[in-house]
Amino acid sequence: MKKIIFFFILGFYTNIFGQKLTSGFVYLDSIEKTIRVELRYLNNNNFIGKPIDGYYKNRVIVTYKTAIALKKIQQILIKKGLSLKIFDAYRPQQSVNHFVRWAKVLDDTLMKAKYYPKVSKSKLFKQGYIASKSGHTRGSTVDLTIVNLKTGEELNMGSPFDFFGEQSHPFYKKISIIERKNRMLLRKVMIENGFKPYDNEWWHFTLKNEPFPKTYFNFPIK
Template identity: 70%
Template sequence: MKKVVFLFVLVFSSSYFSQELPDNFVYLSDIDHTIKSELRYLNNNNFIGKPINGYENNCVIITKESAINLKKVQAELLKKGLSLKVFDAYRPQQAVDHFVKWAKVLKDTLMKREYYPNVDKSELFDLGYIASKSGHTRGSTIDLTIINLKTGKELDMGSPYDFFGVQSHPFYPKISKAQKENRMLLRKLMLQNNFKPYENEWWHFTLREEPFPKTYFNFPVK
């Protein structure tokens, strides 16, 4: 008697085994799976040098309105052989609290050379690099860049992500023409799709008329 073997292939959304999100939050990959991500606070490659509280998986969580608009940005980039790459989106309050606690320990300067070589750690609060509240925690702010799909490399923006210094200001003049053009490409597409820029960081944008302008969430990124 022949044995019959049935093979079932099940396809789940990226959020199938993840948490139930609050209303109006989505996993970005469920809206556009082509957008790349590298959540820096999930690993050691960030200004603290350690994983940050509240980050448990490399999944981008954001409000639905923001995700829909990012999909429009991505569609324009794909025509050019480019793609968005997300460094951070929704950020739980526990992560912000982790930043604040770290900033108060002045001797902990593990990543100073890479991320804030010209800024004294004692000045991070006064200069606005660290704060007790973050727009990310409201769910409609995103940190991102552009990559070349053929090479997989990030476009040169003239300063690294999360670099604390004037070099990260969008219109910083002492960078090359190509670096300026790369920054302006990202800025132009984000502006065209209802995001407003932050004038101290080329990578930072917030959805206009965000749905939770006064609510700070604390569920984990997983």
């Protein structure tokens, strides 16, 4: 009888709070509930234009160490009337495989005008926009921006998330002073709290001393 009750409670917990995660991983909202989340690969609003394999729920999964660092950053921003907003975090290998398959189908350019207007799809691999392995799959990389809590609007960063082009480089000069200031605000708070930036994307940061530097996971987001 006790075993039945235990498994009932375990099943109820899993249904409410999600799947049982690999050791070292957590749902971010179990650590910090106030961070905004819009997982772009869950729906059609992404560079492919379709939901991506492995994404089933709008819920962020990261390593525990990453969650603690993001919580600290969020507490700093809230005092300024701001909040983090996450577009992507842990990404299953099956999702990366989906990107790779899509990149090889050269006539599938549904979202080209919005996400890669000046880049030939045939060059996405060569120029590093698509790869067979991603740091996201190790669980300690996040794609994110900052939101104004009063207006609910994202700060203008000079280019949209996942825009393939020079305009997304953190130090791109042909944007406004306010846009550069917003990028540097995000960059500064992330670096000061344990993350390292990526040279080609203002939104992309990886936790220094990540716990799984050579392991690429493949459990789904649900």
